[in-house]
Each structure stands twice: as C-alpha cells, then as structure tokens.
Amino acid sequence: MSRESQKESSWGVSYGQLVWREFTKSRLNVFWLIVIIFLFIVAVLAPFLANDKPFMIRIDGKLYFPLFRDLGPSDYSIFLAAVVVLAQLLLTWRNRKCIEPSIRGQVLWRQICISSSIIFIGVILIFVFVPRRLDATDYESMVASGKASDAVFAPIPYGYARTNLKVREQTPNVEHWLGTDDVGSDVLCRLIHGSRISLSVGFVAVGISSVIGVVIGAILGYFGGKVDFVGMRIVEIMMAIPVFFLIITIVAFFPRSLLNIMIIIGITSWTGDARFIRAEFFKLRKQDFVQAAVSLGLPLRSILFRHMLPNGIAPVLVNATFGIAGAIFIEAALSFLGFGVAPPTPSWGQMLSLGVSTTGRFLWWLTLFPGLAIFLTVLAYNLVGEGLRDAIDPRLRKAA
Amino acid sequence: MSENGILLSIGGLSVFFFTEEGVAKAVQDVSFSIEMGKTFALVGESGCGKSVTALSIMRLVPAPPGKIVSGEIVFKGRNLLTLGESQMRQVRGNKIAMIFQEPMTSLNPVYTVGNQIAEAIRLHQRKSTGQAWSDAVEMLGKVGIADPAQRVSEYPHQLSGGMRQRVMIAMAVSCEPQLLIADEPTTALDVTIQAQILDLLDELQEQNRMSILLITHDLGVVAERADDVAVMYASRIVEVGDSQSLFAEPLHPYTQGLLKSLPRLGFSGKRLQTIPGSVPEPLHFPSGCKFHPRCPTGCSDKKCQTMEPALREVRAGRCVACWHTKGYEEK
Numbered sequence: 252m253s254r255e256s257q258k259e260s261s262w263g264v265s266y267g268q269l270v271w272r273e274f275t276k277s278r279l280n281v282f283w284l285i286v287i288i289f290l291f292i293v294a295v296l297a298p299f300l301a302n303d304k305p306f307m308i309r310i311d312g313k314l315y316f317p318l319f320r321d322l323g324p325s326d327y328s329i330f331l332a333a334v335v336v337l338a339q340l341l342l343t344w345r346n347r348k349c350i351e352p353s354i355r356g357q358v359l360w361r362q363i364c365i366s367s368s369i370i371f372i373g374v375i376l377i378f379v380f381v382p383r384r385l386d387a388t389d390y391e392s393m394v395a396s397g398k399a400s401d402a403v404f405a406p407i408p409y410g411y412a413r414t415n416l417k418v419r420e421q422t423p424n425v426e427h428w429l430g431t432d433d434v435g436s437d438v439l440c441r442l443i444h445g446s447r448i449s450l451s452v453g454f455v456a457v458g459i460s461s462v463i464g465v466v467i468g469a470i471l472g473y474f475g476g477k478v479d480f481v482g483m484r485i486v487e488i489m490m491a492i493p494v495f496f497l498i499i500t501i502v503a504f505f506p507r508s509l510l511n512i513m514i515i516i517g518i519t520s521w522t523g524d525a526r527f528i529r530a531e532f533f534k535l536r537k538q539d540f541v542q543a544a545v546s547l548g549l550p551l552r553s554i555l556f557r558h559m560l561p562n563g564i565a566p567v568l569v570n571a572t573f574g575i576a577g578a579i580f581i582e583a584a585l586s587f588l589g590f591g592v593a594p595p596t597p598s599w600g601q602m603l604s605l606g607v608s609t610t611g612r613f614l615w616w617l618t619l620f621p622g623l624a625i626f627l628t629v630l631a632y633n634l635v636g637e638g639l640r641d642a643i644d645p646r647l648r649k650a651a
Numbered sequence: 652m653s654e655n656g657i658l659l660s661i662g663g664l665s666v667f668f669f670t671e672e673g674v675a676k677a678v679q680d681v682s683f684s685i686e687m688g689k690t691f692a693l694v695g696e697s698g699c700g701k702s703v704t705a706l707s708i709m710r711l712v713p714a715p716p717g718k719i720v721s722g723e724i725v726f727k728g729r730n731l732l733t734l735g736e737s738q739m740r741q742v743r744g745n746k747i748a749m750i751f752q753e754p755m756t757s758l759n760p761v762y763t764v765g766n767q768i769a770e771a772i773r774l775h776q777r778k779s780t781g782q783a784w785s786d787a788v789e790m791l792g793k794v795g796i797a798d799p800a801q802r803v804s805e806y807p808h809q810l811s812g813g814m815r816q817r818v819m820i821a822m823a824v825s826c827e828p829q830l831l832i833a834d835e836p837t838t839a840l841d842v843t844i845q846a847q848i849l850d851l852l853d854e855l856q857e858q859n860r861m862s863i864l865l866i867t868h869d870l871g872v873v874a875e876r877a878d879d880v881a882v883m884y885a886s887r888i889v890e891v892g893d894s895q896s897l898f899a900e901p902l903h904p905y906t907q908g909l910l911k912s913l914p915r916l917g918f919s920g921k922r923l924q925t926i927p928g929s930v931p932e933p934l935h936f937p938s939g940c941k942f943h944p945r946c947p948t949g950c951s952d953k954k955c956q957t958m959e960p961a962l963r964e965v966r967a968g969r970c971v972a973c974w975h976t977k978g979y980e981e982k
Contacts (some may be wrong), residue, residue, distance in 0.1 A: 266761060476715050537713075539757040546709050546751075547771045547822065548743030557770075561761045 268347070273642035280638035286631040294446040295333040298326055301440035303410035305390050309401040317386060318405065324381040328374040329447065335373075339366045409437035411444040412595040423616055430616040432605050438616060441597035442624055448598045449628060452513055452582040453575035459517025461571055464524025465564075469555050471525065472532025479529070490522045498581065502590045509592050512585065516578050523574075524567050531563030565643040572636030576629040583625050599625050658862050659708070659747075659830055660684035664722030666703050666712055668933075675933040677703045679886045681722070682962070685830065685879075690856065690863040692877035692894065694870060694909075696930050700886045701866045702752075705832045708864070709749055710739055726830070745775040748823035752835040754816035758807035764791070764818045765803035768825050775826040790821040795851055813844035817851065824855050831856075832864045837872065849876060870913055874898050882906050885931050885941040888962060892969040902971045904946050940974065948975050 274280050293300065304317040342362055350358050391408065393399040407428075415435035423430045429438040471482040498515055505511045535541055536559070544558045585591040586600030594601065599621040606618030666678040678700040685691040693701045706712045707719055710731060724731045731742065751757045759767055768787035772778055778786065784803075791799035794817040807815055816836065823831055833852065837845035849872060856863055865877060873880055873894060880897050882890045882905065890903040901907045908926040928945040931937055937944050943955040954974050962972040 539751050539753050540759045542711060543749070543751055543757045543819070543822070544759070545711060546743055546749040547774075548740045548745055549770065549774060550740060553770070553774075558759050558762075562759070 270639075270642045274638055277638060277641075280635065280642075283631045283634045283638070286627065287635060290446055290450065290628060290631070291333075293443055294450050295329055297443045297447055298322060299405055301407035301409060301411065301437070301443045302405040303391065303408060303413050304386060305394075305402040305404045305408075307401065307403045308390055308394070308399050310393070310399045314401075317388070317390060321384055321386045323383050324378045327377045327381055331373045331377065332370050335366045335370050339363065407437060407440050407443070409440045411436065411441045411597045413437075414595075420612070420614060429620045430614075432602065432614075432617055433609070436595075438602070438620055441602060442599070442620060445597040445599045445602065445621070446624070446628075448509065448592060448596065449579045449582060449625075452509065452516065453579045453632070455513040456516035456520070456578040456582075457571050457574040459514060460519075460521040460574060461524050461567060463518065464521035465528050465560070465567060467521065468525035468528025469532055469560065472529035473536055473555055473559070475533065475536075483529070486522050486525055489519075494519045495581065495584070498585065499588070499590055502585060507591065507593045509596070512582060512591065516581055520574065520577065523570055527566040527570060528560075528563060531566065532559055535559045535563055566640075569636050569640040569643065572632050572639060576632035576636070579625065579632070580629055656687050657684045658687045659724070659726045659864075661704070661708070662723050662725070664704065664707060664724065665720045666700075666707055667718055667720050668716045669718065670716050670934075673934050676886050676936065677717070677933055678707065681883075681886075681888050683879075683881050683888065683891060685862050685864060687829070687862055688856070688860045689878040690865055690876055692865045692867060692873040692880045693883060694867060694873055694880060695883035696868060698930055698933070699883045700933075701883050702834055704883075705749070705834050705864065705866050708830075708832060709743060709747060710734075711749075744771055744823075744828070745826050746828055747830045747832065748826065748828035749832040749834065750816070750819050750823050750836045752838050754812050754819055754839060757819050758815055760807055763804050763806055764810070768803075768818070768822045771822055772825050786825065787821075790825045791818070793855070794818070794821040794824070795847070796821075813840055813848065816840060816844075816848055820848070820851060820855070824859065824861075827859050828861060830862045830864065832866070834866045835868070836865075837867070837869070845872075852876075870909060882909070885936060886933060887941065887959075887972060888970075889942065889972045890970065891962070896969065902965065902969065902976060903942075903973050904948050904975075905942050908945075908947070940972075 298318065298321075299306075302318055302321075304321045306316065306318050308315050308317060339362060343359060346355055346358060346362075390399065390402065391404075394402045409427075413436060415431075417435065418427065418431050419433055419435040421427055421431045421435075423438075427437050427439070429442065431437055432441070467482065467486075471479045471486075497519055501515050501519075502512065505515070532555075541554065541559060544554050549558070582591060582598065583600030583603065586598040587604045589601075589604065591601055592598050602621040603618060603625070606614050660682075661684070662682045664678055664681045665676070668675040668677055681700070681704055683691065683693075693704065695701050703712060703717070708724055708726075708731065710719075712719060719732060722732070726742070726747065731739070734742070758764065765784060765787045768790055769780070769783035772783040772786050773780065776783075776786075788799045788803045791803055796802050796814060796817055802810070802814075807818070810818065816839075820836075831852070836852070837848050840848060852863060852865075853876065855861070865873070867873060877894045880890075880892060880894045881888045882897075882903065884905050890897065890901070890906050892902075897906070898910065901910050905926070908924070911924040912926065914923060926945055931941060931944075939954070939956040939958055940946070940960055943952070946955065952974065958974075960972045960974045962970045963976070964970045965976050
C-alpha cells in the first residue's frame with residue numbers, strides 16, 4: 252500500500268483528478284451529484300421498488316418468483332448497462348493506482364470501447380433471446396382470498412400499467428402515498444418507472460447530439476475558410492429554426508416511440524456543441540503543439556480527435572450536462588402536449604398533463620409530484636453542469 | 652558542389668499572404684540548397700521571412716491567407732510542392748522533422764511526453780506500442796534527460812523549458828529524419844541551456860548524419876555551428892556563402908552592418924554600431940533594393956532606389972544581392 256501511494260504521488264496528479272478535486276470542494280456540487288446518482292439507482296431498480304408482482308409467493312404449496320420471471324428485455328438491458336457502467340467506474344478508480352499515467356488514457360479508452368460494445372451487443376442479444384412476458388395474474392387478490400401465501404411484495408406493490416377504476420383520482424393516502432391518477436394507477440409507482448424514460452431520453456439524445464456536434468464543429472474549426480463559412484451558415488439556419496416546434500412537427504409524422512423521440516431531440520440540438528468545438532478548435536489549431544503534431548506527419552484523424560479534442564472537450568462535457576437537463580425537459584413538454592411516449596408507458600410530462608382531469612377538476616397531486624420530479628432532475632443536472640464548468644475552468648467562476 | 656550531394660534545394664520560392672490590408676510578400680524568390688550532413692543557417696531579423704521559408708518546406712504555411720505562389724522545393728529529387736497531402740504526411744516527421752521556437756507550448760499538455768514521442772515512432776516505423784515506448788525512453792536518454800524511465804511518463808507541465816526542448820528534439824529525431832528544421836530552437840531558453848541544446852543538436856547530427864536547417868537571429872550561434880549561411884533581409888536572401896568566409900569578409904552592406912553591431916571579445920569602450928532605421932513592413936516594402944533606405948553606400952544611387960538587385964555569384968561559393976559588388980568580384 253505504501254509503495255503504491257508512493258508510486259502514485261510520484262506520478263503526479265492527472266487532469267481528471269484535478270477536476271474531481273476542484274468539483275468536490277463544493278459540498279453543494281457533491282449533494283446534487285448524489286441526487287443524480289440516487290435518480291439513477293431508482294431508475295435501475297424500478298421494478299424492484301414498485302411492482303404488482305411479488306418477489307416470492309407460495310401457491311398450492313409451490314414457491315414461485317413472479318417478479319423475476321416477469322422482467323422483460325428492457326429491464327435486463329438496463330441491468331446489464333448498469334452493471335457494466337459500475338464495473339467501468341470501479342476499473343477507472345483502480346487504474347488511477349496501478350496503471351502508469353502514460354498509458355492510462357489509452358487503457359481507459361480501450362476499456363470504454365469494450366464496455367460499450369458489451370452493452371451494445373448484450374442489449375441486442377437480450378432483445379432477441381429474452382421473451383416479453385405478460386403475466387396478468389392478480390397476485391394481490393390471490394393473497395387476499397387466501398389462495399396464496401408467503402407473498403413478499405415490493406415496497407410499492409403496484410404495477411405502472413395496472414389500472415384500478417375503484418381507486419381512481421385518490422388524494423395521497425396510506426395505501427397510495429402520492430395518490431392515484433385518472434385510471435387508478437399509483438402515482439409513486441409511475442413516477443419511479445417514469446424516471447427511466449427521462450434519464451434514457453436525456454442520455455441517448457445528448458449522446459447523439461454531442462457526437463454530431465463534435466464531428467461537425469471539429470471539421471469547421473480545423474479547416475476554417477470556406478468550409479467554415481458554409482458550415483456555419485448551415486448551423487445558423489438550424490439555430491434560427493425554433494427547435495421545439497420542429498420537434499413537434501417531426502414527432503407528429505413518426506410513430507410515438509421513445510427511440511424516435513431520442514433521435515429527434517439528438518439531431519436537432521447539436522448546434523451548441525458544434526459552435527463550442529469550432530471555437531475551441533479555432534484557438535487550438537494555431538497552437539504550437541498542433542503545428543508540431545502536423546509537422547510529425549500524424550494523420551488528420553489523430554490531430555483532430557487525439558491531439559485537439561481532449562484540449563477542447565471541456566465545454567462540450569459541461570454542455571452535455573445542461574443538454575441532459577434540456578432533453579428531459581423537452582421530453583416532458585412533448586409528453587405533456589401528448590406527443591410523447593404512448594400510455595401506459597409512464598412519463599413525467601404525461602402525468603403532469605393529467606393534473607387537469609377530463610371532469611375539469613384540478614388534481615394537485617398529479618401536478619405537484621411529477622412537476623417536482625422534473626424540477627429536481629433538471630435542477631440537479633444544471634447545477635452539476637455548472638459545478639463541473641467551474642471545476643474545469645476556475646477563471647469562469649471568478650468572472651461570474 | 653561537394654562529394655556529399657544535395658539533400659534539399661529550394662528554387663525561386665515566393666510565399667505571399669493575401670490579407671485584407673493587401674498582399675504581404677513574406678518570401679520572394681528565395682533559393683538555396685542544403686548538403687547532406689551539413690548545417691545550413693538562415694539568418695535575419697524577425698519578420699524577414701525565415702520562419703515562413705521553413706514552414707513552406709513542411710508545407711505548413713497557414714492557408715488561407717498564406718500561399719506559396721511560385722518556386723520549387725526539391726527534396727531528394729522530389730518536388731515537395733507537388734506532393735499530395737497523404738504523400739506529404741509520409742515526409743513530415745519521417746524524412747523532415749521540425750523543432751519549434753516555443754518549447755513551452757509545443758507539447759500537447761494532455762499527454763505524457765513518452766506518449767507523444769511513441770506516437771510518432773509507432774506511426775512512421777510501424778512498431779508495437781511496447782517497442783515504441785521503450786524507444787521513447789531510449790530517445791529521452793539520448794537527448795540528455797536524466798532518469799528517462801521516470802521522465803517518460805511525466806506531463807509537459809512537470810518539465811522545465813530546457814527539458815521540454817530536449818523532448819521536442821527527441822520527438823523530432825526519433826524517426827531519424829534526414830533533415831531537421833530548427834526554427835529558433837534556443838530563443839526561448841536561457842543562455843546556459845542554449846549552448847547545451849546546440850551541442851546536443853551537433854551530437855545528434857553526427858550520430859544520424861542528418862542535415863540541419865538552423866533558423867536564427869543569433870549570429871554568434873551561426874558562426875560557430877553552421878557550414879553555410881544565408882542572410883535574409885525583407886523577404887529576400889541578400890547573401891549566401893560558407894560561414895567562415897562570410898564572417899571573415901561580409902560582402903553585403905546589411906551583413907556588414909549586422910556583424911559590426913555585434914560585440915566582440917576584447918572590444919571595449921566604444922558604443923556598438925547599429926544599422927539606422929528599422930526593418931520595413933512586408934506590406935510597405937521600399938522600391939528597388941529593399942535595404943537602400945538604410946544602406947550606408949547606396950542611398951543616393953538611382954539604381955538602388957529603382958531596381959532590385961538579384962543574387963549573383965561574385966566569387967566561388969559567394970552570392971550577394973547588391974549593385975555595389977564590383978570591387979569584390981574576382982577578375
């Protein structure tokens with residue numbers, strides 16, 4: 252251990268470690284990061300937190316595990332992704348101690364490539380081989396009528412798609428902590444499952460927009476001149492179009508699926524990233540080390556993405572956290588207007604829109620709780636983004 | 652010229668910058684050649700076009716606004732100006748390498764020095780990552796960095812200016828180029844380090860038998876190290892010759908002025924001479940000989956004011972661009 256720490260100290264502090272140190276100096280940053288991590292955990296474990304299938308139940312003396320049997324391909328995909336991401340984080344943490352800094356970047360890059368391909372291939376395999384089950388058995392009434400025993404239910408024993416017209420539009424009470432909606436579904440359960448939609452929309456949409464933005468911005472910024480002139484006019488045209496209305500228009504033409512919404516948000520919101528990267532590359536391409544890289548005969552790919560990008564990626568990373576907040580917000584707004592995912596898939600925006608029921612009553616719990624969830628998530632991402640920006644460039648904070 | 656043969660020859664090179672204020676003629680009709688294994692020095696004040704000449708050889712002149720408008724740069728029988736971008740990449744780093752003036756900013760801050768040296772080795776010599784890494788350690792040792800195995804995994808900000816310049820040299824020399832362009836390699840360093848770096852270049856030159864194009868404004872450096880010297884003034888070469896005879900007997904009034912403005916050993920008491928006036932701006936060059944407004948001999952001469960003198964060989968191996976060279980010519 253002492254040898255290890257000695258080695259570590261002689262390696263110096265990497266840029267990532269510096270940023271992390273600066274970021275964690277503020278307790279508020281850490282708090283909001285924990286909020287985000289909490290949201291993640293909730294999203295990943297949603298079926299175990301809120302489910303109308305019991306973990307375990309004894310029917311006619313035989314033991315069944317309906318909850319586990321009921322998990323669908325999307326659940327397994329999320330678990331796989333979560334496990335791989337967790338493993339990657341642990342690996343990165345370990346790299347810090349036992350891999351030389353010189354090759355750490357390469358090792359990390361290779362590991363991330365492997366992890367993402369595991370997730371990618373795994374998800375495809377899961378969707379091909381894991382069957383979609385539809386277990387409509389009402390275990391709760393079986394327990395109530397004494398047909399089954401030894402049932403262990405999830406903390407919130409309701410399914411997000413389960414309707415129960417007997418308990419519709421109930422205010423928060425002991426059984427339904429946050430009340431029920433117009434078809435009698437439990438609001439808390441739908442909130443928990445809705446977090447999956449929000450987070451996945453946020454991450455996938457931002458992933459798509461960042462990749463597009465970085466590649467376009469890098470090319471514009473590096474070549475400059477005519478390429479830049481034409482490219483920037485296209486970017487400006489994109490920016491001049493009110494994106495939200497464009498999205499509504501496009502969404503209206505395509506089937507209301509989650510993937511479509513992610514892709515549409517992604518391909519309409521890359522302009523900010525492109526402009527950031529372009530500006531950074533303008534500055535960077537005149538730097539001596541870029542000239543030196545060119546004079547060594549390195550290929551354009553290496554110069555753009557190996558030598559220039561890491562020096563100019565910081566604003567994009569920061570922008571990504573704001574972008575996640577923005578994408579979550581757009582998704583909520585789309586769902587609120589009825590252009591989002593189709594029910595019974597739970598979405599915060601869609602729940603919010605149920606606040607005013609068809610009878611004209613104002614159901615405050617249907618507005619307050621999903622609204623709070625959207626508010627907290629968007630706030631958390633924005634504040635973490637801001638903390639990250641300050642950590643990456645302390646000058647910005649002094650100016651502010 | 653000699654038994655060594657010519658590695659690089661530049662003929663009639665002109666590089667213009669097309670700016671909004673007008674056309675800046677940074678380099679005009681520059682010709683010289685570098686022999687194998689020799690050091691060729693390009694001397695001149697700042698802004699006279701020596702760095703642009705060097706960048707042209709690498710085809711690194713920022714375009715736009717810069718453009719190589721005419722001339723040829725022949726490296727081992729191939730005109731570099733006609734090569735495609737991918738062929739040029741084969742030359743850069745591999746055959747011709749370059750060291751820049753500012754060691755503080757010439758290394759990528761996000762990678763360790765070993766990583767940066769190894770990348771060039773991997774690329775040009777098709778070696779495995781591990782092999783390239785150990786080569787990088789070896790190169791660092793060669794350029795005189797103490798404890799290379801330790802330093803190789805450090806980041807540029809952990810090294811001093813002199814060490815960074817050594818790393819730059821290691822990077823440039825790692826692929827054993829035949830020509831090393833050193834663009835003011837010592838300007839940003841303090842005096843004691845300067846000598847060390849120049850000694851190192853000499854040593855590497857001997858080991859690898861490479862040619863060096865040394866670009867500098869430091870005449871002291873040139874006198875000691877260079878085999879041949881070209882003096883540039885306001886975008887043109889005004890005098891070329893082997894360094895010994897050039898320094899012993901400068902022929903062009905500008906070269907004479909430069910040498911007179913240098914302090915010499917044993918020289919004391921009197922003020923140093925200076926060349927009156929200042930370097931003309933590339934956008935507003937004077938007519939005729941560009942040196943005539945500052946020239947002690949040619950001010951009044953009509954010819955100097957209206958016609959630009961071409962570089963002419965006035966003696967074996969000595970070329971001068973001046974109308975007043977009659978007295979120097981060998982009969």
